[in-house]
Amino acid sequence: MTASFSNFDPDPGLNPVTALRVSVQARDQETPMHSHRSGQFILALSGALSCQVPGFLWIVPPACAVWIPEDVLHSTRATLNANVCFLFVKPGAAVLPESPCTVEITPMVREMILHLADEQDVESVADASTGRLMQVLLEQLEAMPRTRFGLPVSLHPKLKAIVETLTNNPADRSTLTQWAVRAAMSERTLARLIIRETGMTFGRWRQQLRILISLRQLAEGKTVLQVSDDLGYVSTTAFITMFKKALGTTPGRYFFMGDTAGKNDK
Template sequence: MISKSGQPSNKPPCSSAIDFNLSYGPAMAIRVDFADYEAEGVQHQHPQGQLILALYGAVTCRAESGVWIVPPDCGVWIPGGVLHANQVTSNARLTYLFVEPGAAMLPAECCTLSVSPMLREMIHRVAELSGSDARDAHGDRLVRVMLDELALMPRERLELPVSDHPKIALITAALLADPSDRRTLGQWAEHVAVSERSLKRLLVQETGLSFGRWRRQLHLVIALRELAGGATVQRVAGDLGYESTTAFIVMFKKALGTTPSRYFAERLLSAERAGDNRHLRP
């Protein structure tokens, strides 16, 4: 395995921690500290649905229909059989919950779910039981209640809709590589060799958003990932091409109803109250 620096890595892939051949009933969970595993960016799939929780740091999940960020107190749900790839921050500590097909009434498409403190604690307990021989009738009841609670969790709008249309994919790749790029819709239309009107119509058709709203959502997804990874608000604002930190904070507050510092402080406090502070400290 080669690390991001281009040097050989001695860390095993995260998949080595998962044995799908063992029977865990309707669901199993594992905790993953990426200090111990190589971050995997290749596309893969599995028959089980997967919920990705971030205990610390963040993970960006890419699937055919979009890009999702997993900040604290949220999880990304990936239905079974969906091709996806995960990119983690270097400080990431995650919990993966795998759900057998048909075991719960969960969405048929990828989405971000809010995760209550109670549900988070239940998933952590299932992770402890999945790593031991302690699964008994009590553990099975816990799993059923956990899955019922998971099915009730509300969705969060923390995804970036994408498209496999060549022209939209080209713009997406360019802006993910350089989110500070401030080219206008007309300039992008010239870049991909279509009229501005045609590109405007295509973006709405393929993503459901106007160009301005779509780019703001891209900035939000990247900002959440970088802030959860430890970057400062000032650095993120600069990396995204905002003229001032204040302008970035205004965008963030308009999208999520609060400032970046309060957003993460509230989620950290919620996790600590649930007993997770031992996982959230680097």
């Protein structure tokens, strides 16, 4: 089933799973904080999509999905012309994580979800063949490994200001000492606050934020050179090295598989 990003039933269907393709017609469309009776996988088929729950932010990259359990408040934002797929899972239909996370989506699982989105009659109980497909899909989803594309986002006023500044200007290379001066606190106090609120050191947290920003920008169609400049790297090579160390492959191979692999690294 295909729906508008801003106008669709958040708890559709009579079956254990329901898949919806959603198109974005305006730039940076966002759904405010809400929840569903069903759990929800969110896949970005093209373009860029972010998802936030209180205290955490995800960028949804290719080959991955965000899992939002039932009754968990969340908001989503998609860029212009994004192609998104939502997969709703009824409570108790599968043994899935109790807390939000990102999971890897294999090509087979992706095709199964897209087949349901294109062929499923949301208003009718699935026939025997589609019902078997749903059960296989649920079994596969239970086995999907988790990934590391989330970022703790503190609501503490001091840290919230840092988050907003770095999100708007990811090239900012201010040191922890400089941030402490801006926050009118000691470096040690700020370091402890960041660890307490995020579970990460400042350096690791900032790098994770840059990875998420780079994923979003690359998904929007920016070149590696543009993203490298936006993030303040001294060279494209330095950015590619960071990206490969974090994700195990280069930006070009990550986003463009097969014949197009590596073209965006240039």
